[in-house]
Amino acid sequence: MRSISLFFRSVTKSLVLVTLLCSMAVSSANAQDAAAGAAIFKQKCTACHGIDKAVVGPALKGIDTKYDEAWLLKWIKNAPAFIASGDAKAVKAAEYSPAMMSAFPELSDDDIKNIVAYVKVGDVKPAADPNAAAGAAGAPADKGGVSNFMLFGLLAVIIIAFLVILVLNRVITTLERVMLQKKGIAVEEEDGAETKDRFEGLKKLSKNKKFILFIVILCVIFLGSAGWKGMWETGVHTGYQPVQPIKFSHQLHAGVNKIDCQYCHSGAFTSKNASIPSLNVCMNCHNYVTASEKYDGKTSPEIMKIYNALDYNEETKVYGNDTKPVEWIRIHNLPDLAYFNHSQHVSVAGIECQNCHGPIQTMEEVYQYSPLTMKWCINCHKQTEVNHKDNPYYDKLIAAHDKLKKGGKVTAAVLGGLECAKCHY
Amino acid sequence: MLLKLSTTKGNMLVMNKRLIICTAFLTVAAVTVISSCSNNRSTGLEFARNMYDPIGYNPDQPNKNFKDGKTAQNPPAGTMPVGFDKYDVYPNTLEGYQAASAGMANPLPVSVATLEQGKTLYLNMCSHCHGLEGKGDGSIVKLGKFPAPPSYSTGNSSRGGTMKDLTDGKIYHTITHGVNLMGPHKSQLSPEQRWKIVMYVHELQKLQ
Numbered sequence: 001m002r003s004i005s006l007f008f009r010s011v012t013k014s015l016v017l018v019t020l021l022c023s024m025a026v027s028s029a030n031a032q033d034a035a036a037g038a039a040i041f042k043q044k045c046t047a048c049h050g051i052d053k054a055v056v057g058p059a060l061k062g063i064d065t066k067y068d069e070a071w072l073l074k075w076i077k078n079a080p081a082f083i084a085s086g087d088a089k090a091v092k093a094a095e096y097s098p099a100m101m102s103a104f105p106e107l108s109d110d111d112i113k114n115i116v117a118y119v120k121v122g123d124v125k126p127a128a129d130p131n132a133a134a135g136a137a138g139a140p141a142d143k144g145g146v147s148n149f150m151l152f153g154l155l156a157v158i159i160i161a162f163l164v165i166l167v168l169n170r171v172i173t174t175l176e177r178v179m180l181q182k183k184g185i186a187v188e189e190e191d192g193a194e195t196k197d198r199f200e201g202l203k204k205l206s207k208n209k210k211f212i213l214f215i216v217i218l219c220v221i222f223l224g225s226a227g228w229k230g231m232w233e234t235g236v237h238t239g240y241q242p243v244q245p246i247k248f249s250h251q252l253h254a255g256v257n258k259i260d261c262q263y264c265h266s267g268a269f270t271s272k273n274a275s276i277p278s279l280n281v282c283m284n285c286h287n288y289v290t291a292s293e294k295y296d297g298k299t300s301p302e303i304m305k306i307y308n309a310l311d312y313n314e315e316t317k318v319y320g321n322d323t324k325p326v327e328w329i330r331i332h333n334l335p336d337l338a339y340f341n342h343s344q345h346v347s348v349a350g351i352e353c354q355n356c357h358g359p360i361q362t363m364e365e366v367y368q369y370s371p372l373t374m375k376w377c378i379n380c381h382k383q384t385e386v387n388h389k390d391n392p393y394y395d396k397l398i399a400a401h402d403k404l405k406k407g408g409k410v411t412a413a414v415l416g417g418l419e420c421a422k423c424h425y
Numbered sequence: 426m427l428l429k430l431s432t433t434k435g436n437m438l439v440m441n442k443r444l445i446i447c448t449a450f451l452t453v454a455a456v457t458v459i460s461s462c463s464n465n466r467s468t469g470l471e472f473a474r475n476m477y478d479p480i481g482y483n484p485d486q487p488n489k490n491f492k493d494g495k496t497a498q499n500p501p502a503g504t505m506p507v508g509f510d511k512y513d514v515y516p517n518t519l520e521g522y523q524a525a526s527a528g529m530a531n532p533l534p535v536s537v538a539t540l541e542q543g544k545t546l547y548l549n550m551c552s553h554c555h556g557l558e559g560k561g562d563g564s565i566v567k568l569g570k571f572p573a574p575p576s577y578s579t580g581n582s583s584r585g586g587t588m589k590d591l592t593d594g595k596i597y598h599t600i601t602h603g604v605n606l607m608g609p610h611k612s613q614l615s616p617e618q619r620w621k622i623v624m625y626v627h628e629l630q631k632l633q
Contacts, residue, residue: 048605055606230470234472235471242466243466257568258565259553259565263550276485278612281612281613284607285608287606288606289570289571325493327487336478336480
């Protein structure tokens, strides 16, 4: 009996070892294929395909079970020709989208097999190194946490110290009161007398004209300064930071992603208004970017607001008709009596956006940086030198000036009097 | 003050109550005044608000006169803004793309000044995906947030041929209508601006 059990044990041990080794070998072979496939996938396929996410083409997860390898080889190498050949599966696959799958004649059979291997294990790879990812993500979070922790800790220490002082004071007070009470009733009687005296003192003070004058002067100073400050700040919206309907972060888009201001505010260079981008501009990126990695695979609720406003279906990628505008709240608003033109400042003068709008690339939420008062405009206009080089407007002015010098006549038309905007703005 | 008084005066509940109420009231008043002063969610005190509100409608304002409540309306069907005529006639299909390649040429003469403008426009409008030199390594691609587009100089087009052989019409058609993950940019760029970019992209195609 004993020998049998021993034998059985050894057999199972070796079996386990062999299977372990086999699986390791298989997985490592797979990994190699997948690594090569991943490189090709990122180079050739990601423009249209994701593994878990439908992009232009369908999500590729499970493609190896849906189609056999020979079919996939033909399809990936030259889909248009394959469809034209009349293959039933290929024709059906082509119906997925009006955009046709491109031909990739440059891919070898091995390349395609590697790609398929990568698609197969694609999501195992990120699952294998969450530790590394967590470590990498954890480190900066820790850094941010330390400074926050210190700040809050300091605040807490101060508050606790203050509370301790208060409590100790209270204790001293009660102890003193107890001592006084022990000394006798006389003390309490004295107290009562003093209270009456205090009220009498107040009445006396109210009849003291000098004291009243002092109080009145204090009031006047206080109200006057408050009024003065209030009047200076009336209609000046510096620091105004309203809550916007979508939590759009300029810090992320302009700061981290380094998207130029003009990409979204394309009007700033060509028109009076810097223009708030219409949602189709958002969709140029957010048809792909859903920030789902931050929301457990779901689309970010802020990006969902774009989709909802456009009545865009994320799954089918179809736009509906039930659209509604996003009601952004205007921050920078000049009164209508002042004419301001963005293109004049940005295109002609070449002023950076940050000159007036402040460090916009660091703002999580936009606030008004400059006061936009007349004094502010005038101060800048007094200091800024005009760059008249290569500017036909100034060339014309100089030509007109020269003509005048020579005794010629200059009409209003020469000075731009026929420009539409001279009258119609 | 409160504590001092109670130490010297002993049992003075009535007085304490009054003082407590007084200080509480003063604190609340001060807090309201201070917080109302520093509230950045409101524009603060305004005089003659009607001077800020335009008499005419700004493009980004609500407008009751239109069904959808917006001032900025789409141009009516069949109309084209000034300067947009004749360029956007090729439809957003593979046939339109091929037809644009055959039927369009850059109307702007090549000059250093135009190329400079094209470069500025390219850097502002395209480089965050396509990269500073059109190699498909823009800032967003490097961050891994967006898939890389093919390089202008070494990549292959998804619609056949190499990227460096793309014609005027093909590049213009792609900027106008987009392709694959690239969205249409016709609302952000005027035809003239697009042609300036096309001119500069031809320079990037020559890079190695």
